[in-house]
Amino acid sequence: MVRPRATGMTAADVAAALEDARFDARHDSRHEHLADDERGRAELVEWERIEQLLADAASGAVYDPGVDVHEELVAEAASATAREAEWCEAARIAARADELQALRELxxxxxxxxxxxxxxxxxxxxxxxxxxxxxxxxxxxxxxxxxxxxxxxxxxxxxxxxxxxxxxxxxxxxxxxxxxxxxxxxxxxxxxxxxxxxxxxxxxxxxxxxxxxxxxx
Known part of the structure; x- marks a missing residue:
């Protein structure tokens, strides 16, 4: 698991771990029995995400999975709110279209x-x-x-x-x-x-x- 390993790491530590993950990914791609290793690819993506997270954080910050989870929840809530707003707008448009169609017929x-x-x-x-x-x-x-x-x-x-x-x-x-x-x-x-x-x-x-x-x- 990437998050427990990354706990307490600085941006430099994460960058080094990311390079290792990329090296492993390149190595695996050369071996047919490892080329479809989805776990390795998922870990690489997670290291890249954590690297970006620290890049956006204050200087000297270290990775805190608790903060990460909180931000994920905030992002998911924002995404859910946006989806609900889109649905409501689509419903409003559909209802208004029905109304205008009825007015046309009248x-x-x-x-x-x-x-x-x-x-x-x-x-x-x-x-x-x-x-x-x-x-x-x-x-x-x-x-x-x-x-x-x-x-x-x-x-x-x-x-x-x-x-x-x-x-x-x-x-x-x-x-x-x-x-x-x-x-x-x-x-x-x-x-x-x-x-x-x-x-x-x-x-x-x-x-x-x-x-x-x-x-x-």
């Missing part, structure tokens, strides 16, 4: 304000559809982003959306801002052409939106 999606995290929900709906673009959801998010509706009232949320939404959605939103400025109060159906352009040529539509900003008084 024809009331457009009257619904987006919430924080709906960009990930968009991705979930697309995944459920086998990768097909959800045009109505993209249009809903683009309109909300352009009109600063829902969580997009927050400038930080709008800035974050730039890294979460696809280029076509972002380009569509940017063009909507300029089109509504030029022709106030249009119906949603009147702007459907912008979504088609953004889907096919998002870079060109983004450039057009940027160009139209120059026409502002």
């Amino acid at each position: 024809g009331t999606l457009e009257q619904t304000e987006p919430c924080t995290g709906d960009e990930a929900v968009r991705d979930e709906l697309t995944r459920r559809a086998g990768g097909y673009v959800q045009a109505d959801v993209d249009a809903w998010l683009a309109h909300a982003l352009a009109a600063h509706v829902g969580h997009y009232r927050d400038p930080a949320a709008r800035e974050e959306a730039a890294g979460l939404l696809t280029p076509p959605v972002l380009a569509y939103a940017a063009l909507l801002v300029e089109l509504v400025r030029l022709v106030p109060g249009p119906d949603v159906d009147q702007l459907a052409f912008a979504a088609r352009f953004a889907t096919v040529e998002p870079e060109a539509v983004g450039a057009l939106a940027a160009f139209l900003t120059r026409a502002r008084p």
Whole structure:
């Protein structure tokens, strides 16, 4: 066992023991009957871990298995907390995706304000559809982003959306801002052409939106 042997060792002691373990591993690899020695490989990995542990510790520290076990428990608890948070987030996304799907079927999606995290929900709906673009959801998010509706009232949320939404959605939103400025109060159906352009040529539509900003008084 490595930990009892390493107890009280300094970083230099552990480094020497690690070199011995590496020498043994190289020796074993040359002999077929020893090449599959999993215990030797496990001990080598453990020496490497202990070496890193002391490297991260204060100068002059020695190996204490009690401290090591405590840190392992802390790390395991942190890992369990992270896994639980991931599970809760996945469950939240799935539930919100079900909700948006129901709103789509009722024809009331457009009257619904987006919430924080709906960009990930968009991705979930697309995944459920086998990768097909959800045009109505993209249009809903683009309109909300352009009109600063829902969580997009927050400038930080709008800035974050730039890294979460696809280029076509972002380009569509940017063009909507300029089109509504030029022709106030249009119906949603009147702007459907912008979504088609953004889907096919998002870079060109983004450039057009940027160009139209120059026409502002």
